[in-house]
Structures are given as structure tokens and as C-alpha cells.
Amino acid sequence: MHIYNTLFTQTTVGSRIAKNRFVSQPMEGNDADKGKVSPRTLQRYKELAQGNWGIIIVEALSINANSLARKNQLVLHESTLASFKNLIAEMKAIDPDTLILLQITHSGRKSGKAFSHPTALYEPEPGEHLLTTEEIQQIQNEFIHAVLLAEQTGADGVDFKLCHGYLGCEFLRPANIREDKWGGSLENRTRFFREAIIAIRKELTSDTFILGSRISYYEGIRGGCGTAAADDPVENLEEMDAIISMMAELNFDYINVSAGIPGVTSEITRPTPTSKWFYLHQFRYARRARRFAGSMKVIGSAFSVLQEGSLEAGVENIERGDIDFVGWGRQTLADPLFPKKVLLQESVDYCKLCSGCSRLMVKQEPVGCIIFPR
Ligand SMILES: Cc1cc2nc3c(=O)[nH]c(=O)nc-3n(C[C@H](O)[C@H](O)[C@H](O)COP(=O)(O)O)c2cc1C
Structure with missing residues (x-):
């Protein structure tokens, strides 16, 4: 038996089967x-498709060209649809058994310099545009x-991005004290995704299309997700627990548990050698999500x-019942063939945690691994 056998067992997500527990987390390529x-984008994903991943979550795709966090971010729109159909077809031709999900987003106030920094938050900062009730309806x-x-691209599902400080995440915050139907009460702050999911289910042609979401359980900012009030920075996860319960009631198929806001509380989102122990918080959040997730699968x-110890940690977290899937981000850039190499017991290029990929993203350059360039 393989030493990491647990990671190579299959399980269901919604009514689909993931062939193993390896998840390639969404990683923006800005190309x-x-x-x-x-x-270049196609080449990146074709390499990943050769890696024997159970699930590949394609990076944050903006819903329009006015809400880009990166100047060369992908946009999912009629005008780009053919290129996504081709992407999925090429990936499926390489490995029809890997589930492919597309992450859908609007960057909100994190939209780049050339944009108006639209925000749902009631008190916009200078240079930001407070979205109107109608504009949010449109979004x-x-x-x-x-x-x-x-769904038309041939992908197996979508990841509804409600994490990392982007617009979907702004709505959920206690700091969202808007006085219209999009803010204030928890019911209003969750309206954006709740109504959307109900509408989406009615219009999807397939009932096996996977619907999941990525959240930041605790953002680490005043009034952010995972706090109790608009002016409170201290962790209190009760509202986020309730949000996860709502997702379970709405029959989301999985919850992808993350934390922090890149560029603001980056160390929570992606721990580095000097902040390594933040990973334990991420494990704690995933374990807690399980309590409210109902039949949703949990991705950590x-x-x-x-690095190499992530395999053992993944096995442990699955066997404890904390998570169903192990999500790797930077490791997918260091070695897109990671799960395949682990299965075949070949030598893996482990992420050196140099943050080079993040620096490329901040500099608005095409993102990749600078130690193991592809
Ligand atoms: C260059 C880069 C791009 C990222 N792009 C996305 C993204 O598109 N969507 C998302 O939810 N998270 C994104 N993340 C966060 C990762 O998916 C992941 O949560 C984070 O890197 C922590 O996981 P890791 O320690 O395995 O790298 C990105 C991170 C980096 C470094």
C-alpha cells in the first residue's frame, strides 16, 4: 500500500467523484x-492537467473587465467563452477524470489602479466608488x-469567491453597515450569494454541476469576516459559522476554507518561513468548518x-475527519505534477517559500515559480 494511501482514495463532491484528495488551489497567473x-495560460493548465490532481480549481476569473485585480486577469464573458471552452477541452483530453472548477470573482475595492475601486462597504476610502443598490444588483x-x-465551458463546477477581501467577501463583513438590502443584518450581508445560488440552480442545465465557495474564516482586520462587530478586530467566528451553515442548507457541494487578505494580512493566507505557525490557524478553521458543513465537503x-510534511499533515487532517481534501497553492507552481510524482514515488520540486510568485503578482507580471520555472 502507498505510504500516503489516504490521499489517493476517491470520494464524492456533490454527485461527482474526485479520484483523490489532492486539490490544486486557484492561483492567478496574470497572463x-x-x-x-x-x-501561456493554456500551457500552465495543460501541465497541471498532467499532474493527476483530484480537483483543479482554475484561478479567479473576473465577471467583467471593470473589476480586475490584475491587469492581465482572466475574464469569463461571452467574448472570452470560446477560449475557456478550448481550455477545458484540452485539459479533459489530457485527464478526463480530474474535476475542473472555475473560480468566479469580482475584485471590489481590490480592483487595480486603472479601475474605480468599487466597494460595497458603507464608508468608502478616498478614490473608492461606493456601489449603489442597483449596481450591486447588476453585479x-x-x-x-x-x-x-x-457550465457552457464544459467545466465540472464553479467556486464562488467569497474570500481574501474581494467583493464577495466585503458583503459578509460586520463592517458592511450599508443601509440598503445588501448590508446591516446578517440576512442582508449574505443576500448576494444566497439569492445568486438559488437563481443559478434554477438555470443550470445539469444537476451534477458542482457549486462550492471559498471563504476567509477570519480576515484579521477590524470588522472583517470572523469578527463580532464593525469596530472589532478580535477573532469571533460565530457569524462565519452561521454563514457556513447557510451554505450547507443551500446545498453547496463544498466549502474551501481559507483565511486572511493577501496584501493586508498575507501571513494568514499564505504562511512563510517566518510565520510558519499560521498554518495551525488554517487547520483550526478547517476543523471548525466541518462542524457546520453538514454534507458539504471541506477543502483545507x-x-x-x-513542504514535504504537507503530505503527512494532509493524511492526518483527513483521518481526523477535519477535512476531505488537501489544498495546495504555491506548491502547484513549484511542481504542477506533484500528486502524480507522489503516487509514483518520484522526486518532487517542493516550494521553497521564497514568495517570488507573490512578488510577480504584485508587480503585475505573469506569475510563476522563480525557483523552478516552467
Ligand atoms: C501568486 C498567487 C496567486 C493566488 N491566486 C489566488 C486566486 O486566484 N484565488 C484564490 O482564492 N486564492 C489565490 N491565492 C491563494 C492560494 O490559493 C492559497 O490559498 C495560498 O497560496 C495559501 O496556500 P499555500 O500555502 O498552499 O500556497 C493565490 C496565492 C498566490 C501566492
């Missing part, structure tokens, strides 16, 4: 061709539309910092 899948419609386009995050 689109005016929103379309470029040759919700675009989200719904993007998910329906995602932030394993790359453990």
Missing part, C-alpha cells in the same frame, strides 16, 4: 490575452450569468509551507 486564455446578475457561462488550505 490573459485581453481577458482570454492566452497560450449579482453578472455573477449568475458567469456561472451559467462556466495553506499546506505549502509544510
Whole structure:
């Protein structure tokens, strides 16, 4: 039996089967061709498709060209649809058994310099545009539309991005004290994803299309997700517990548990050698999510910092019942063939935790591993 046998057991996500527990987490490549899948993007995902991953979550795809966090971010829209159909077809031709999910997002106030920094938060900072009630309605419609386009690409599902400080995450915060239907009470703050998911389910043509979401259980900012009040920075996870319960009631198929806001509380999102122990918080959040997840599968995050030890940690967390899937982010850039190499007991290029990929993203350059370039 393989030493990491647990990681190679199959399990269900919704009504689909994932062949193993390896999840390639979404990683922005900033290499689109005016929103379309470029040759470089295609090459990256074709390499990943050769890696024997159970699930590949394709990076954050913006629902329109006005909400980009990266100037060369991918956009899922009618005008780019053909390039995504080709991407999925090419990946499926390499490995039809890997489940492919597309992460759908609107960058909100994290939209890049060339944009208006639209925000849902009631008190916009200078230079930010406070979205109107109607504009948010429009964005919700675009989200719904993007998910329906995602189904047309041939992908197996979508990841509804509600994490890392982007617009979907802004809504959920106690700091969202808007006085319209999108803010204030927890019911209003969760309206964006709740209504969208109900509408999406009615319009999807397939009932096996996977719907999941990625959250930041605790963002580490005043009034952020995982706090108790708009002016409180201290961790209190009760509201996020309730949000996960809502997702379970809405029959989401999985919850992808993350934390922090890259660029603000980056060490929580992606621990580095000097902040290695933050991974234990991520494990704690995933374990807690399980209590409220009902039949949703739980994906854990932030394993790359453990390098080779992430395999053992993944096995342990699955066997304890804390998670169903182990998610790797930076490791997918260091070695897109990671699960395949582990299975075949070949030598793996482990992420050196140099943060080179993050620096490329911040500099608005195409993202990749600078130690093991592909
Ligand atoms: C360059 C880079 C791009 C990322 N892009 C995304 C993204 O598109 N969507 C997302 O949810 N998280 C994104 N993340 C976060 C990762 O998915 C992951 O949560 C984080 O790197 C921690 O996992 P790790 O320790 O295994 O790298 C990104 C992280 C990095 C470093």
C-alpha cells in the first residue's frame, strides 16, 4: 500500500467523484490575452492537467473587465467563452477524470489602479466608488450569468469567491453597515450569494454541476469576516459559522476554507518561513468548518509551507475527519505534477517559500515559480 494511501482514495463532491484528495488551489497567473486564455495560460493548465490532481480549481476569473485585480486577469464573458471552452477541452483530453472548477470573482475595492475601486462597504476610502443598490444588483446578475457561462465551458463546477477581501467577501463583513438590502443584518450581508445560488440552480442545465465557495474564516482586520462587530478586530467566528451553515442548507457541494487578505494580512493566507505557525490557524478553521458543513465537503488550505510534511499533515487532517481534501497553492507552481510524482514515488520540486510568485503578482507580471520555472 502507498505510504500516503489516504490521499489517493476517491470520494464524492456533490454527485461527482474526485479520484483523490489532492486539490490544486486557484492561483492567478496574470497572463490573459485581453481577458482570454492566452497560450501561456493554456500551457500552465495543460501541465497541471498532467499532474493527476483530484480537483483543479482554475484561478479567479473576473465577471467583467471593470473589476480586475490584475491587469492581465482572466475574464469569463461571452467574448472570452470560446477560449475557456478550448481550455477545458484540452485539459479533459489530457485527464478526463480530474474535476475542473472555475473560480468566479469580482475584485471590489481590490480592483487595480486603472479601475474605480468599487466597494460595497458603507464608508468608502478616498478614490473608492461606493456601489449603489442597483449596481450591486447588476453585479449579482453578472455573477449568475458567469456561472451559467462556466457550465457552457464544459467545466465540472464553479467556486464562488467569497474570500481574501474581494467583493464577495466585503458583503459578509460586520463592517458592511450599508443601509440598503445588501448590508446591516446578517440576512442582508449574505443576500448576494444566497439569492445568486438559488437563481443559478434554477438555470443550470445539469444537476451534477458542482457549486462550492471559498471563504476567509477570519480576515484579521477590524470588522472583517470572523469578527463580532464593525469596530472589532478580535477573532469571533460565530457569524462565519452561521454563514457556513447557510451554505450547507443551500446545498453547496463544498466549502474551501481559507483565511486572511493577501496584501493586508498575507501571513494568514499564505504562511512563510517566518510565520510558519499560521498554518495551525488554517487547520483550526478547517476543523471548525466541518462542524457546520453538514454534507458539504471541506477543502483545507495553506499546506505549502509544510513542504514535504504537507503530505503527512494532509493524511492526518483527513483521518481526523477535519477535512476531505488537501489544498495546495504555491506548491502547484513549484511542481504542477506533484500528486502524480507522489503516487509514483518520484522526486518532487517542493516550494521553497521564497514568495517570488507573490512578488510577480504584485508587480503585475505573469506569475510563476522563480525557483523552478516552467
Ligand atoms: C501568486 C498567487 C496567486 C493566488 N491566486 C489566488 C486566486 O486566484 N484565488 C484564490 O482564492 N486564492 C489565490 N491565492 C491563494 C492560494 O490559493 C492559497 O490559498 C495560498 O497560496 C495559501 O496556500 P499555500 O500555502 O498552499 O500556497 C493565490 C496565492 C498566490 C501566492
